[in-house]
Amino acid sequence: MNIPMFEKAEFDARIGRVQQSMRRRELDALVITAPPNFRYFSGYDTQFWESPARPWFLVIPAEGETIAVIPEIGEPVIAATGTVGSIKTWPAPRPKDEGVSLLSQTLLDLPRRFQRIGFELGRESVLRMPILDFLQVQKNLGATQAVDGSPCIWDVRNVKSAAEIEMIHTSAQIVSRSFEALPGFARIGATEADVCRSLTVDILTRGAHAVPFMACASGEGGYPEIISRPKARELREGDVLIVDVGATVHGYFCDFDRNYAVGKISDAAARAHEAVWLATEAGIQAARPGTKVSDLWRIMMNILEPAGMRGNNVGRLGHGLGLQLTEPPSNNSDDEAVLEAGMVITIEPGMEYAEGKMIVHEENIAISESGPILLTTRAPREMLSIN
Amino acid sequence: MNIPMFEKAEFDARIGRVQQSMRRRELDALVITAPPNFRYFSGYDTQFWESPARPWFLVIPAEGETIAVIPEIGEPVIAATGTVGSIKTWPAPRPKDEGVSLLSQTLLDLPRRFQRIGFELGRESVLRMPILDFLQVQKNLGATQAVDGSPCIWDVRNVKSAAEIEMIHTSAQIVSRSFEALPGFARIGATEADVCRSLTVDILTRGAHAVPFMACASGEGGYPEIISRPKARELREGDVLIVDVGATVHGYFCDFDRNYAVGKISDAAARAHEAVWLATEAGIQAARPGTKVSDLWRIMMNILEPAGMRGNNVGRLGHGLGLQLTEPPSNNSDDEAVLEAGMVITIEPGMEYAEGKMIVHEENIAISESGPILLTTRAPREMLSIN
Numbered sequence: 001m002n003i004p005m006f007e008k009a010e011f012d013a014r015i016g017r018v019q020q021s022m023r024r025r026e027l028d029a030l031v032i033t034a035p036p037n038f039r040y041f042s043g044y045d046t047q048f049w050e051s052p053a054r055p056w057f058l059v060i061p062a063e064g065e066t067i068a069v070i071p072e073i074g075e076p077v078i079a080a081t082g083t084v085g086s087i088k089t090w091p092a093p094r095p096k097d098e099g100v101s102l103l104s105q106t107l108l109d110l111p112r113r114f115q116r117i118g119f120e121l122g123r124e125s126v127l128r129m130p131i132l133d134f135l136q137v138q139k140n141l142g143a144t145q146a147v148d149g150s151p152c153i154w155d156v157r158n159v160k161s162a163a164e165i166e167m168i169h170t171s172a173q174i175v176s177r178s179f180e181a182l183p184g185f186a187r188i189g190a191t192e193a194d195v196c197r198s199l200t201v202d203i204l205t206r207g208a209h210a211v212p213f214m215a216c217a218s219g220e221g222g223y224p225e226i227i228s229r230p231k232a233r234e235l236r237e238g239d240v241l242i243v244d245v246g247a248t249v250h251g252y253f254c255d256f257d258r259n260y261a262v263g264k265i266s267d268a269a270a271r272a273h274e275a276v277w278l279a280t281e282a283g284i285q286a287a288r289p290g291t292k293v294s295d296l297w298r299i300m301m302n303i304l305e306p307a308g309m310r311g312n313n314v315g316r317l318g319h320g321l322g323l324q325l326t327e328p329p330s331n332n333s334d335d336e337a338v339l340e341a342g343m344v345i346t347i348e349p350g351m352e353y354a355e356g357k358m359i360v361h362e363e364n365i366a367i368s369e370s371g372p373i374l375l376t377t378r379a380p381r382e383m384l385s386i387n
Numbered sequence: 388m389n390i391p392m393f394e395k396a397e398f399d400a401r402i403g404r405v406q407q408s409m410r411r412r413e414l415d416a417l418v419i420t421a422p423p424n425f426r427y428f429s430g431y432d433t434q435f436w437e438s439p440a441r442p443w444f445l446v447i448p449a450e451g452e453t454i455a456v457i458p459e460i461g462e463p464v465i466a467a468t469g470t471v472g473s474i475k476t477w478p479a480p481r482p483k484d485e486g487v488s489l490l491s492q493t494l495l496d497l498p499r500r501f502q503r504i505g506f507e508l509g510r511e512s513v514l515r516m517p518i519l520d521f522l523q524v525q526k527n528l529g530a531t532q533a534v535d536g537s538p539c540i541w542d543v544r545n546v547k548s549a550a551e552i553e554m555i556h557t558s559a560q561i562v563s564r565s566f567e568a569l570p571g572f573a574r575i576g577a578t579e580a581d582v583c584r585s586l587t588v589d590i591l592t593r594g595a596h597a598v599p600f601m602a603c604a605s606g607e608g609g610y611p612e613i614i615s616r617p618k619a620r621e622l623r624e625g626d627v628l629i630v631d632v633g634a635t636v637h638g639y640f641c642d643f644d645r646n647y648a649v650g651k652i653s654d655a656a657a658r659a660h661e662a663v664w665l666a667t668e669a670g671i672q673a674a675r676p677g678t679k680v681s682d683l684w685r686i687m688m689n690i691l692e693p694a695g696m697r698g699n700n701v702g703r704l705g706h707g708l709g710l711q712l713t714e715p716p717s718n719n720s721d722d723e724a725v726l727e728a729g730m731v732i733t734i735e736p737g738m739e740y741a742e743g744k745m746i747v748h749e750e751n752i753a754i755s756e757s758g759p760i761l762l763t764t765r766a767p768r769e770m771l772s773i774n
Binding site: 047048053073075076077093096128130134201205209213224227229246330356 | 596613
């Protein structure tokens with residue numbers, strides 16, 4: 001399966017939108033270092049980010065074309081993207097001056113109307129460069145301030161284009177098929193690790209580009225956590241198995257889980273699953289432009305609490321997703337975000353119904369003017385069985 | 388294949404070693420945020436790091452047990468590691484105070500002899516928390532300085548235990564087998580993406596836990612770069628195909644490549660491969676305790692230059708590896724590191740022999756008192772063929 005990449009117009013639109021946000025927020029430039037942001041604005045696809053030796057910088061000026069300030073190793077690949085205005089390189093690795101002087105000079109050469117340059121300093125942001133180097137760049141900028149540019153980034157990334165939503169949909173559909181196939185290769189007595197290895201192979205074979213996230217847990221009637229890697233634990237009669245998958249297509253994640261009944265499960269576990277399934281249903285129906293995510297949270301809690309929810313250490317009932325497994329907002333009582341058309345979120349109600357026994361459910365949806373669009377294939381109301 | 392994890396004594400030894408380094412470098416505590424460092428000191432295995440919503444902190448005091456300062460979602464899994472002294476949690480996500488006050492108070496409660504606390508601020512380090520939050524923690528610390536703790540981290544991570552080396556060896560052996568099998572599932576006319584998907588499945592099926600890095604390139608007689616993901620390009624007679632793989636076992640990476648001749652390749656390409664193979668041979672032989680990595684670089688350059696090397700945009704001829712795909716040192720003219728027993732490095736000579744045509748070779752070795760130990764299965768002197 002060869003899934004086409006975006007057209008150049010997609011990237012031009014992204015740059016145009018972020019430049020609007022930058023002008024509104026009074027930034028002269030935005031410096032991008034983090035892999036998902038670098039990919040979002042340039043289209044460049046690599047797993048080379050696994051190597052921390054060399055920072056890469058994409059400079060977005062308030063007007064005009066982007067400037068890549070990158071290690072020499074990146075020159076041919078960034079040139080090949082066709083999305084970047086110009087390229088400056090330094091011979092890397094060179095820890096004594098790992099792009100610091102070249103980036104500083106590039107920024108000082110830009111028009112600086114506001115004397116403010118944005119960096120990835122704020123919410124859910126990580127600056128992919130040594131902080132000592134960042135502090136040196138800040139010093140080199142003199143009177144020009146290094147300020148938080150993350151609001152500009154989230155302004156544009158939070159609202160997806162139709163093409164982006166289609167990538168997430170493609171990934172979610174691949175994983176939906178693999179989740180349906182899972183009972184065919186999982187057996188009582190198999191380990192979590194065995195099942196998850198087969199599932200990963202199935203997902204890749206169906207055409208996903210990578211599976212950066214797979215969490216798995218199992219236990220009698222539920223599980224105490226949902227974030228660990230699959231373990232050597234063998235599936236036993238009465239267990240509930242959860243697998244939560246973030247697979248990507250051109251970098252775009254789906255992020256959803258499925259629960260499986262191993263043999264016959266307790267009535268209490270089945271009732272908890274019914275509650276989270278119904279809460280999901282309610283959450284999906286309420287997810288429309290204008291809905292506050294805190295209201296979405298309340299609507300789901302109104303089903304979970306009467307069903308015997310003791311707690312939920314996840315801390316939210318869903319979140320944004322896209323080029324990252326999770327993105328703002330958080331579906332909880334504190335987040336002030338309001339849904340708008342083009343946002344893609346997870347609906348993820350979960351509850352602990354007895355000590356150490358959680359059941360968590362999850363679907364992915366896009367928000368549209370005409371209502372929620374389900375990107376995953378809706379989970380069956382009763383868990384699939386493993387025998 | 389069920390590969391056992393480390394014993395608790397392994398983690399106690401790591402903490403003991405880093406505390407020695409901390410006392411030498413006058414730190415009262417070290418704050419860990421980055422996934423490979425968190426895993427190194429706690430043993431906790433997850434891909435949940437893909438979600439940037441919640442920072443996790445591991446506080447290593449100059450003496451005594453570690454303190455995990457983490458989101459509530461992490462409490463059961465960190466308790467289960469059995470490696471962490473105590474756990475403090477906050478309800479996350481909570482962007483207005485995402486662990487900032489809890490971390491600050493935890494640090495202020497520690498004995499502070501030197502009034503210096505180390506954070507991951509330096510070479511090849513990334514601080515996995517919003518920088519604005521870091522600056523707030525720094526402010527909360529008052530007279531106690533936040534300084535660079537990365538030298539302490541690299542002091543201990545650079546020298547691997549026998550158990551760590553065995554993890555890398557296991558991973559390297561799995562991928563060696565898969566590389567040998569590749570000509571069985573690659574054909575002229577197949578795309579890079581097809582070949583790499585089959586290779587990933589093969590590596591997972593042989594027991595690797597994940598394949599976080601796979602780069603692929605192909606072209607007539609060579610390739611212009613070695614860091615991109617596999618593309619839709621079809622393999623043609625006369626191409627050289629390179630695949631570079633970082634697969635993990637319990638988080639430990641191998642990192643090496645193999646070149647394949649697609650049909651019959653040019654004599655010039657074969658000669659360039661011969662040169663990098665011989666340079667690798669020389670590099671391996673020279674890699675002994677006491678050797679400077681800059682000397683290792685020179686020894687390899689002495690073979691590549693007379694063979695017609697025009698350049699090499701990689702910027703180094705190898706590097707450390709372990710819980711990251713690449714770690715310090717860099718085998719280049721500037722790095723002052725000296726090899727010692729227990730270090731694991733790649734020997735990675737590469738050369739551009741004609742415009743846009745590179746050939747890069749790579750093996751993984753451990754340094755021991757009795758000489759270099761090859762962790763990969765040495766590549767054949769002549770490339771394997773794809774037909």
